[in-house]
Amino acid sequence: MNRTVTATKVSATGIVSRVESLDWAQIVNDLDAYGCAAATGVLLPEQCRALAALYDQDGLFRSRIVMSRHGFGRGEYKYWAHPLPEAVATLRCALYPHLAEVANRWNQTMQIDVRYPADHTEYLEQCHEVGQIKPTPLLLQYGEGDFNCLHQDLYGDLVFPLQVAFLMSVPGEDFTGGEFVLTEQRPRMQSRAEVVRLEQGARREMSGSQFEMDDLFDGAFANGAEVEKLAEGAMLFRCFAAAEAVAIFQTVQQIAAISPFRHMVTPGGHRMSVAMTNCGRVGWTTDRRGYRYDPLDPDNGAPWPAMPPALRQLAERAAALAGFPGFDPDSCLINRYEPGAKLTLHQDQNEKCYDPPIVSLSLGLPARFLFGGVSRNGCLRRVRLESGDVVVWGGPSRLAYHGIDPLADGNHPLTGRCRLNLTFRKALA
Numbered sequence: 001m002n003r004t005v006t007a008t009k010v011s012a013t014g015i016v017s018r019v020e021s022l023d024w025a026q027i028v029n030d031l032d033a034y035g036c037a038a039a040t041g042v043l044l045p046e047q048c049r050a051l052a053a054l055y056d057q058d059g060l061f062r063s064r065i066v067m068s069r070h071g072f073g074r075g076e077y078k079y080w081a082h083p084l085p086e087a088v089a090t091l092r093c094a095l096y097p098h099l100a101e102v103a104n105r106w107n108q109t110m111q112i113d114v115r116y117p118a119d120h121t122e123y124l125e126q127c128h129e130v131g132q133i134k135p136t137p138l139l140l141q142y143g144e145g146d147f148n149c150l151h152q153d154l155y156g157d158l159v160f161p162l163q164v165a166f167l168m169s170v171p172g173e174d175f176t177g178g179e180f181v182l183t184e185q186r187p188r189m190q191s192r193a194e195v196v197r198l199e200q201g202a203r204r205e206m207s208g209s210q211f212e213m214d215d216l217f218d219g220a221f222a223n224g225a226e227v228e229k230l231a232e233g234a235m236l237f238r239c240f241a242a243a244e245a246v247a248i249f250q251t252v253q254q255i256a257a258i259s260p261f262r263h264m265v266t267p268g269g270h271r272m273s274v275a276m277t278n279c280g281r282v283g284w285t286t287d288r289r290g291y292r293y294d295p296l297d298p299d300n301g302a303p304w305p306a307m308p309p310a311l312r313q314l315a316e317r318a319a320a321l322a323g324f325p326g327f328d329p330d331s332c333l334i335n336r337y338e339p340g341a342k343l344t345l346h347q348d349q350n351e352k353c354y355d356p357p358i359v360s361l362s363l364g365l366p367a368r369f370l371f372g373g374v375s376r377n378g379c380l381r382r383v384r385l386e387s388g389d390v391v392v393w394g395g396p397s398r399l400a401y402h403g404i405d406p407l408a409d410g411n412h413p414l415t416g417r418c419r420l421n422l423t424f425r426k427a428l429a
């Protein structure tokens, strides 16, 4: 820590290109689904070391906060002064436009009027106009036993809703413990905490290769909840069917061998991007004549394949867990999404009775599931559904609008380049 390195000597080399080559689709996906995302490889080990070594050079900082004096915790941090080290300034400028896009989309969804300019300099100008002229990037230093109490970082009236944290030290070598905790305050519910463990795998990756930096906004549900309430009557059970995934996939292949996947046509004449088939006493179909349940597969005129008892039981178990015991589905619509395929917001309303819930099981590539209220323009939740996840919605959520964003390309070990979704319904009275 005693090395004298001047700010300008911390090179910003490669930062812009490494920020640009991050997997932004994944980061945006994770931010939408979890409110946080992890990325590695932006700062090189030598850049981290050089930045950390600046901590003792008081001339580079505008103020020093000793956390225990304010009841903030134990440890300290310093706000960088102008001019920021080139590496910090470059990082901020390069990250900002990507995050501003997310922030603007979120505000639009939440019907918040504020929009952020695409360019960081322009946003700084806006801050300066309202008197927010001090730089906010800071460097924290924790010693043994130090901690930082739960808090939000809010300065002034203009607040950018996303933050990025970089870890300068190597977990496991330079320190142990020191996990990063994020909490989500949920309206009328208890807060949800996420502990970001800097696990050995991550450390190995970081020290064994180029990476020493880790964005602490990690989205891993490493030890997070397995059950998530999406709304009243709507539950997400993560990994619920993970153990049966292979068997279910094989079952779907057998069903598709009898009633193949096909792209149906909506009453308006649009070919659906999702390919569909069914099993059960009746199957959901659409054509120019409308949406309906039909006991026969219109493509071959024969009954749909029967619903295998193992599938029916799995749906029944999930429904019971969500508070809908005795679910007895008579129809299972099977959707196949290839990259780009989507399902626009809709309600499942072709069933005779809305008392039984809908049970939806995902296999293969992850997707972003949109879940809203019972009116089309209500607030939307976006959750990432992974292979084995099950969502149940019923009761007050039975007619909730829902949909699937265009599927991102990928390759899943079980299904290859596609996602399968099975929705279990009680279609007949």
Ligand SMILES: O=C(O)CCC(=O)C(=O)O
Pocket: 333, 335, 343, 348, 360, 362, 369, 402, 403, 404, 421, 423
């Ligand atoms: O694919 C999904 O997760 C949703 C499917 C769906 O909503 C439907 O088939 O009606």
Ligand SMILES: [Mn+2]
Pocket: 346, 347, 348, 402
């Ligand atoms: Mn649906």
